[in-house]
Amino acid sequence: MSGALLAAVLRDPARAERLDAAGWTALLGVARAEQLIGSLAWRLDGLAKPAAACGILADARAAAEHGRTAALWEAEMARRALGPAGIPVVLLKGTAFVATGLSAGQGRQIGDLDILVPRDRIDEAESALLTAGWEWVKPDPYDDIYYRRWMHELPPLIHHERDRMIDVHHTILPLTARITPDAAALIDSRVALSNGLFVLPPEGMIVHAAAHLLADGDLQGGLRNLWDIRCLLDEFGEDATFLDRLAACAAQHGLTREVQRALRLSAHLFGDGGRLTVADRLYVRRLLARDGWGQPTRKLIELAFYLRGHWLRMPPLMLARHLWTKWRKDKEAR
Amino acid sequence: MRHSTMLRIGPVGFRVGSDWRAPVATLNELYRDYPQPDIPDFNVRLFAARPWRRWVRPSVHIAGDFVLPESAPLPLAQGLLAAEMGMNLQMALGQRRYLLLHASGVERDGKALLMTGESGAGKSTLAALLMTRGWRLLGDEFVLIDPATGMAHGFPRLISLKNEAIAVMARAAPEGRWGPMLTDxxxxxxxxLVPDARAIAAMDRPAxxxxxxxxxxxxxxAERTVPASECFVRxxxxxxxxxxxxxxxxxxxxxxVRSIPARAIDYPDTTSALASVERLWDALA
Known part of the structure; x- marks a missing residue:
């Protein structure tokens, strides 16, 4: 399975030197599908590669570099919109990695701008962004109410000139999830950057990444999240006190189980190995479910994790009502 | 994927996979004189959304490394068109090495003539006609500009001719090799129309x-000089x-846009267009 090939080469780049043309084709195909081709390009820097692969990876690096510039500009735009009102803007995920110059940001593909703001200032933040040129993406009233009532973020906003999305979070998991992280404590732990923006401290970044990967959603694109975690551990794990801080942070937000699993999965796929539980093995199967064309495989496991994602997200009765409404709306649309 | 093939057009390698044999067989036949890449730049997938749709009212969905959400599927009879659209889509969304111009191009004496315009302006037809009159075809859809050198690289994929242009070219290129007629x-x-042997043989030579x-x-x-500023915006x-x-x-x-002259030419028929092109080329290029 080619997902496994990608993980193996990310773990040990020298493996790429033994690949034949078909192996390279599969590796590049699955790396693109998992949005990890820029990270792979950085990882394989300086190794002998076939000329065609060199060209493709150089393009991927150039694209990621442009993405980095654009992401930092979006962050600055958010700061200009929210800064004057004194709303602290905490960058999350990819933008935070590149703004801090972390190895997790090298070649990282960055889509939307994700920020965290205090919940009691969320209305203010929304109107400031609307004034500054962002507008709502989803005109659907059900979705809008759903987001506002149950989600951990505002309905997505898009900038009318730059065509870039911003996700304004007030916490890191949906309000309907059983785990309720302490968003105020996360924001209090923020670290100031020199440009007036903020990021989470490294342990907060990992806890957020683990929550996003394992306590929310269906693990689609999960390999990239896990690679983020591996890079953060690689960069900060040397410090003996770091793992204690990470454990304390995870416990504080009720995410100990998720963080421990993320550590095990990262060690298994990208590190020195280590023991997996039976459930862990299912996660590994889901994370690596791609063929050499970049297509998803293992449909049954994919479906199981899709259902699990919804199950985590909301209580059963609410889930039934939600799916019913969605199904009805879908039918009307057709 | 059940069936697949690889082909290289100019500097770009493709791998095309398909749930059906027919689109791949057609590609192999029409692109038989093209080289194959070792490692393709882009993947295209032609697939059935549900397993039974391979046989029951087969409809071809297009995907690949880069996809547009909600692109409509095509009937299996138009599988070649689906493959071509899939390859164009990878170029349009994924190409990062070259500046991609939606233009046709032909070469003479190492110099390139670029023609651009809205769909229906006649850039494909004009490029194909010039190909039959001693010019080397660079491509009918995309011209690739290398940012490092400013040179135009060819992308001589199959020439896609529409409606009236098909008969025009059938008369101009009686020896030409053609794909199936795709109606509706x-x-x-x-x-x-398959580009001539010269276009394929010289496709690695930029102009x-x-x-x-x-x-x-x-x-x-009619004819009008187009200032560099307007060229840039267009x-x-x-x-x-x-x-x-x-x-x-x-x-x-x-x-x-600063280094080459530009003209807008309106034309009532291809004879008049070809005369304008030759005259402008002799005067300006």
């Missing part, structure tokens, strides 16, 4: 841009990756 496509009737034309079919003959609209290339894209385009 989203763009009317389409038939693909220095020398003249830019904006042809426009269906008007009385070419930003004719490029799908100008924004993605960022500063190198800006530099490449700014250099191009």
């Amino acid at each position: 496509t989203p763009k009317g009737t389409i038939r693909h 220095r841009p020398a003249l830019l034309l904006f042809p426009n079919f269906g008007f009385d003959a 070419l930003t609209q004719a490029s799908t990756n100008y924004v993605a290339l960022a500063e190198p894209g800006f530099d490449a385009l700014a250099t191009l």
Whole structure:
């Protein structure tokens, strides 16, 4: 399975030197599908590669570099919109990695701008962004109410000139999830950057990444999240006190189980190995479910994790009502 | 994927996979003289959304490394068109090495004539006609500008001719090799013409841009000098990756429009267009 090939080469780049043309084709195909081709390009820097692969990876690096510039500009735009009102803007995920110059940001593909703001200032933040040129993406009233009532973020906003999305979070998991992280404590732990923006401290970044990967959603694109975690551990794990801080942070937000699993999965796929539980093995199967064309495989496991994602997200009765409404709306649309 | 093939067009390698044999067989036949890449730049997948749709009312969905959400599927009879659309889509959304101009191009004496315009302006037809009159075809859909050198690289894929242009070219290129006649496509009737042997043999040889034309079919003959500023704006609209290339894209385009003359030509028929092209080329290139 080619997902496994990608993980193996990310773990040990020298493996790429033994690949034949078909192996390279599969590796590049699955790396693109998992949005990890820029990270792979950085990882394989300086190794002998076939000329065609060199060209493709150089393009991927150039694209990621442009993405980095654009992401930092979006962050600055958010700061200009929210800064004057004194709303602290905490960058999350990819933008935070590149703004801090972390190895997790090298070649990282960055889509939307994700920020965290205090919940009691969320209305203010929304109107400031609307004034500054962002507008709502989803005109659907059900979705809008759903987001506002149950989600951990505002309905997505898009900038009318730059065509870039911003996700304004007030916490890191949906309000309907059983785990309720302490968003105020996360924001209090923020670290100031020199440009007036903020990021989470490294342990907060990992806890957020683990929550996003394992306590929310269906693990689609999960390999990239896990690679983020591996890079953060690689960069900060040397410090003996770091793992204690990470454990304390995870416990504080009720995410100990998720963080421990993320550590095990990262060690298994990208590190020195280590023991997996039976459930862990299912996660590994889901994370690596791609063929050499970049297509998803293992449909049954994919479906199981899709259902699990919804199950985590909301209580059963609410889930039934939600799916019913969605199904009805879908039918009307057709 | 059940069936697959690889082919290289100019500097770009593709791998095309398909749930059906027919589209791959057609590609192999029409692209038989093209080289194969070792490692393709892009993957295209033609697939059935549900397993039984391989046989029951088969409809071809297009995907690949880069996809547009909600692109409509095509009937299996138009599988070749699906493959071509899939390859074009990878170029339009994924190409980062070259500045991609939605233009046709032909070469003579190492110099390139670029023609750009809206769909229906006649750029494909004019390029194909020039190919039959001693010019080397660079491509009928995309011209690739190398930001490092400013040179135009060819992308001589199958020439996609629509509606009336099919008969025009059948007369002009009686020896030509053709794909199947595809009727009732989203763009009317389409038939693909294989570029001549010379275009394929020389496809790795770039050419220095020398003249830019904006042809426009269906008007009385007229000619107008297009200032560099207007060329720049029109070419930003004719490029799908100008924004993605960022500063190198800006530099490449700014250099191009400053370094070559440009004319808009209106033409009532192809005879008059070809005469204008030859005259402008002799005077300006």
